[in-house]
Amino acid sequence: MESIGSAPGPPLAPADSALRTEAQEALAALTGRADVGFRDGQFEAISALVEERRRVLVVQRTGWGKSAVYFLAALLQRRRGAGPALIISPLIALMRDQVAAARRAGVRAEAMSSANPTQWEDIEQALEADELDVLLVSPERLVNPRFRAEQLPRLVQRCGLLVIDEAHCISDWGHDFRPDYRRLRDLVAELGDQVPVLATTATANSRVVADVAEQLGSRGEGASAVLTLRGALTRDSLRLGCLTLPDDRSRLEYLAQHLDELPGSGIIYTLTVSAAEDLADLLDRPGRRVRTYTGRTDSEERAELEQALKDNEVKALAATSALGMGFDKPDLGFVVHLGAPSSPVAYYQQVGRAGRATDTAEVLLLPGREDRAIWEYFATASMPAQADADAVLAELARSGAPLSTPALEARVDVKRSSLELLLKVLAVEGAVEAVRGGWVATGASWTYDAERYENVARARRAEQQAMLEYERLQPGDPQQCRMMFLARQLDDDTAAPCGRCDVCAGPWYPLPESGSQTASAPASASAPASASPSGGPGSSREAVSRLLDRVGVPVDPRKQWPQGLDRLEVTSEAGEPLRGNIPPGERVEEGRVLARMSDLGWAVPLRHLLAVDEDGRRVDAELTPAIAQRVVEVLKDWDWAQRPAAVVSVPSTTRPTLVRRLASGIARTGRMQDLGELGLAPGAAPLHGARNSAFRVAALWGRFTVPPQLTEAIAAMDGAPILLVDDEIDTRWTMTIAGRALRRAGSGPVLPLALAQVS
Structure with a gap:
C-alpha cells in the first residue's frame, strides 16, 4: 500500500x-x-x-x-x-x-x-x-x-x-x-x-x-x-470542551439556560430517541425553535428539518446519530452532546459537522451517568450470536422456498431488529441471499467467526475506555489537549495542542451557578452564570422540573396477535388458531410506567433498582422511598375512566419480593383490595432474553393461572377495574397474557402498571 x-x-x-x-x-x-x-x-x-x-x-x-x-x-x-x-x-x-x-x-x-x-x-x-x-x-x-x-x-x-x-x-x-x-x-x-x-x-x-x-x-x-x-485530522475552527454535571436535572438546566449563548444554529446529540424527543420539548419555545431528528423521523420530514437547520430557521436539532455522516452545513455554529458516544472516533465524526466554513465553532460534551449502560446495550445488540445464525440457516435449508423476514421470525427465536442485522451479515458472507419473496440459503459453507467478533468486542471496549479518558482530561496539563487526543485516536501523530480547548486554555463556556465540581473545570474556577434571553436560571429550572417531574408514561396495549403462532402450536382454549385482532373483551387497557429506561431523569434510579448482578441475574431489591412516592404520584395522576378497586401482581421468579411488596404497598396506600398474585404453572422457569413476539407469546402461553380464591374475589367485584402490577414491561406480552387470564376469569378492565419500560 x-x-x-x-x-x-x-x-x-x-x-x-x-x-x-x-x-x-x-x-x-x-x-x-x-x-x-x-x-x-x-x-x-x-x-x-x-x-x-x-x-x-x-x-x-x-x-x-x-x-x-x-x-x-x-x-x-x-x-x-x-x-x-x-x-x-x-x-x-x-x-x-x-x-x-x-x-x-x-x-x-x-x-x-x-x-x-x-x-x-x-x-x-x-x-x-x-x-x-x-x-x-x-x-x-x-x-x-x-x-x-x-x-x-x-x-x-x-x-x-x-x-x-x-x-x-x-x-x-x-x-x-x-x-x-x-x-x-x-x-x-x-x-x-x-x-x-x-x-x-x-x-x-x-x-x-x-x-x-x-x-x-x-x-x-x-x-x-x-x-x-x-492528511492531518485536527480542526482549527473547533473549540472543544467537556463539562461533567452531577445529574440529568443539572445538565438540562444548564442547556436550557445557556443554549441561546451558543453561536448560530447547531445540533444537540443524544444517545436515545426518547432523550432527543424530551430535549426538544424542553428547549423549543417561541422565538427559539428546537426540533427532533431521529431514526423515527420519516424521510420527508428529515429533508424539511435539514433544510430548516441549513437556513437557520431553527436554533438546534435535538438528534440521535441518525443525523450524522454527510450532513453539510458549512456554518454550523455548535455541536453539543447530551451523553457521550461510545467511541472518540464516533465523537470526532459528529463534532466534525461544525465549523467547516467558519473561524470558530463551539463543541461541548455533557456526559451522563447512564452513558456506559447505553453503550453496553448497543454493543451487545449489534453482535450476531452463533445459535441464532445456526437456527436461521437451518430454517432456510428446511423450507426449500424463500422465507420473508416475518415468516422467519415465526420460526426462530430472534428479535426482529437482530434478525434483520443477522440476515445482512449472513448475506454479506455468502450464506444467504435475498430473492423475490424473501431469503434463501445458498448452501455455501459458512463458519461462525467467533474470534473475529471477540476481537471486535475487545476493540469496542477499548474505545469506550478511551472515551472516558477524554472526559477526564484536566485543564493545565501541557501534554494533553482535547483535539490532539481525538486526532491521536485516529492515529494522526502530527497533532499538537490546539490552544483553544478547555484543557489548553481553560473553560470557555459558562460554569454552573452552584460552582459544582466538573471533570474539566475545578469548582474554584466557577463564576455566576448570566441570565439568558430565554428567561434566566429560574425559568430554566421550572421548565426542567416540568419535564423530569412528569407523572408516568403511557404504555399502549397489544391489540393483535403476532404472525406464526400456529407454527408454534399456540391455539386458543377451544383449539382455534390465534390470529388477527385480540378480542376487546380479552385485552388489557392502556397502562403506565414510572419511566422508560431510555428516558432522562427517573431512568437512572430505576436502572439502579432494577439492576442485574455479575452473572446477569436480576437483583430482588427493596423499593426506595423516592420511587415509592413516585408510584403514588403516577396513580394520583392516572386519568382512568373508573378507579381500580383491587390489585393483582404478576408472579415473578426473579424479583418476587419487589413485585409483591410493590403490589401490596399500592393496595394499602390506595385503599384497594389486595387480591394477591396470579398462579404460576408448575415448573415455570424464569423467562430469559428479549424474544420476538411469536416466541414470547408461545413461552407465556399457559404460564399464568387464576386460582379459585382469586376467581371468587373477581366475581364479587362486579366488573370493577383491576390494577395488574409487575416490575418491568418489555415486549408488553406478559401484561397482555396475564391480563387476558384475568379478563377470561370475569374481571373488569385490567390496568397494567410497572416501574419501568425496558424497550
Missing part, C-alpha cells in the same frame, strides 16, 4: 499538465469561484484516478473536499468516454447534498434510495439513454434483488468510476460498521483493474485504513498498489 501523508511531496502528475488545467476549470464551476485552488492531495487523487486508473483511499478531515475529488474525477472520466460513476453513499441526507453539489458543477447526478421510489423508473431510463454522469445508491440497494439482477450488472459493465463514501463502514473496526458495506469487496473485484476506485472517509485509524486498503486491493497481475492519501 503506497501512502502519502499530509506533508508536501512530489505531485503524481506535472503541475502544468492539461489535466490539471481542465480539473481547475471544473473546480471553479463546482465552487462558483474562479480563484479557488486545490488543497494538498486533491489533484493528486484526481490524477491517480483519471490518468492512472488507480485505487485510491483518501482519509481527510470533514470539510477538506472529498466530494469535490469524486465529482471532478467522475466528470473528467465521462469526458474521456467512460461510463457513469457509481457512488455508494450511506445516508439519504448525504445523497441529497451530493446530488445538489454535483449539479452545480454541471454533473448530471441522480440518487436511488428509499426516499424516492417513484423516481426509480425515470432514473433507470436516464441510465439506459446514457444521460447520467453519476448515480448515487445506498449499500442496501446492493441487496435488493431487482436492483442486483437488473441494474447492477449493467452498471458494472459500464462503470467509469466507483466511489465508496464513508469507507470506514466497510471495516469491522470502523466506528459505524455496516454489514451491507462489506458487499463492496465483491463489487470491487467484479470491476476489474481498468476501473478506478475511490474510497473516502474522515474517521479511520491505521487499523481501519489497512483493512479498507486490503479490501480495495487490485488482484490483477502487475496492478498498482492502493494509493492512500492521508
Whole structure:
C-alpha cells in the first residue's frame, strides 16, 4: 500500500499538465469561484484516478473536499468516454447534498434510495439513454434483488468510476460498521483493474485504513498498489470542551439556560430517541425553535428539518446519530452532546459537522451517568450470536422456498431488529441471499467467526475506555489537549495542542451557578452564570422540573396477535388458531410506567433498582422511598375512566419480593383490595432474553393461572377495574397474557402498571 501523508511531496502528475488545467476549470464551476485552488492531495487523487486508473483511499478531515475529488474525477472520466460513476453513499441526507453539489458543477447526478421510489423508473431510463454522469445508491440497494439482477450488472459493465463514501463502514473496526458495506469487496473485484476506485472517509485509524486498503486491493497481475492519501485530522475552527454535571436535572438546566449563548444554529446529540424527543420539548419555545431528528423521523420530514437547520430557521436539532455522516452545513455554529458516544472516533465524526466554513465553532460534551449502560446495550445488540445464525440457516435449508423476514421470525427465536442485522451479515458472507419473496440459503459453507467478533468486542471496549479518558482530561496539563487526543485516536501523530480547548486554555463556556465540581473545570474556577434571553436560571429550572417531574408514561396495549403462532402450536382454549385482532373483551387497557429506561431523569434510579448482578441475574431489591412516592404520584395522576378497586401482581421468579411488596404497598396506600398474585404453572422457569413476539407469546402461553380464591374475589367485584402490577414491561406480552387470564376469569378492565419500560 503506497501512502502519502499530509506533508508536501512530489505531485503524481506535472503541475502544468492539461489535466490539471481542465480539473481547475471544473473546480471553479463546482465552487462558483474562479480563484479557488486545490488543497494538498486533491489533484493528486484526481490524477491517480483519471490518468492512472488507480485505487485510491483518501482519509481527510470533514470539510477538506472529498466530494469535490469524486465529482471532478467522475466528470473528467465521462469526458474521456467512460461510463457513469457509481457512488455508494450511506445516508439519504448525504445523497441529497451530493446530488445538489454535483449539479452545480454541471454533473448530471441522480440518487436511488428509499426516499424516492417513484423516481426509480425515470432514473433507470436516464441510465439506459446514457444521460447520467453519476448515480448515487445506498449499500442496501446492493441487496435488493431487482436492483442486483437488473441494474447492477449493467452498471458494472459500464462503470467509469466507483466511489465508496464513508469507507470506514466497510471495516469491522470502523466506528459505524455496516454489514451491507462489506458487499463492496465483491463489487470491487467484479470491476476489474481498468476501473478506478475511490474510497473516502474522515474517521479511520491505521487499523481501519489497512483493512479498507486490503479490501480495495487490485488482484490483477502487475496492478498498482492502493494509493492512500492521508492528511492531518485536527480542526482549527473547533473549540472543544467537556463539562461533567452531577445529574440529568443539572445538565438540562444548564442547556436550557445557556443554549441561546451558543453561536448560530447547531445540533444537540443524544444517545436515545426518547432523550432527543424530551430535549426538544424542553428547549423549543417561541422565538427559539428546537426540533427532533431521529431514526423515527420519516424521510420527508428529515429533508424539511435539514433544510430548516441549513437556513437557520431553527436554533438546534435535538438528534440521535441518525443525523450524522454527510450532513453539510458549512456554518454550523455548535455541536453539543447530551451523553457521550461510545467511541472518540464516533465523537470526532459528529463534532466534525461544525465549523467547516467558519473561524470558530463551539463543541461541548455533557456526559451522563447512564452513558456506559447505553453503550453496553448497543454493543451487545449489534453482535450476531452463533445459535441464532445456526437456527436461521437451518430454517432456510428446511423450507426449500424463500422465507420473508416475518415468516422467519415465526420460526426462530430472534428479535426482529437482530434478525434483520443477522440476515445482512449472513448475506454479506455468502450464506444467504435475498430473492423475490424473501431469503434463501445458498448452501455455501459458512463458519461462525467467533474470534473475529471477540476481537471486535475487545476493540469496542477499548474505545469506550478511551472515551472516558477524554472526559477526564484536566485543564493545565501541557501534554494533553482535547483535539490532539481525538486526532491521536485516529492515529494522526502530527497533532499538537490546539490552544483553544478547555484543557489548553481553560473553560470557555459558562460554569454552573452552584460552582459544582466538573471533570474539566475545578469548582474554584466557577463564576455566576448570566441570565439568558430565554428567561434566566429560574425559568430554566421550572421548565426542567416540568419535564423530569412528569407523572408516568403511557404504555399502549397489544391489540393483535403476532404472525406464526400456529407454527408454534399456540391455539386458543377451544383449539382455534390465534390470529388477527385480540378480542376487546380479552385485552388489557392502556397502562403506565414510572419511566422508560431510555428516558432522562427517573431512568437512572430505576436502572439502579432494577439492576442485574455479575452473572446477569436480576437483583430482588427493596423499593426506595423516592420511587415509592413516585408510584403514588403516577396513580394520583392516572386519568382512568373508573378507579381500580383491587390489585393483582404478576408472579415473578426473579424479583418476587419487589413485585409483591410493590403490589401490596399500592393496595394499602390506595385503599384497594389486595387480591394477591396470579398462579404460576408448575415448573415455570424464569423467562430469559428479549424474544420476538411469536416466541414470547408461545413461552407465556399457559404460564399464568387464576386460582379459585382469586376467581371468587373477581366475581364479587362486579366488573370493577383491576390494577395488574409487575416490575418491568418489555415486549408488553406478559401484561397482555396475564391480563387476558384475568379478563377470561370475569374481571373488569385490567390496568397494567410497572416501574419501568425496558424497550
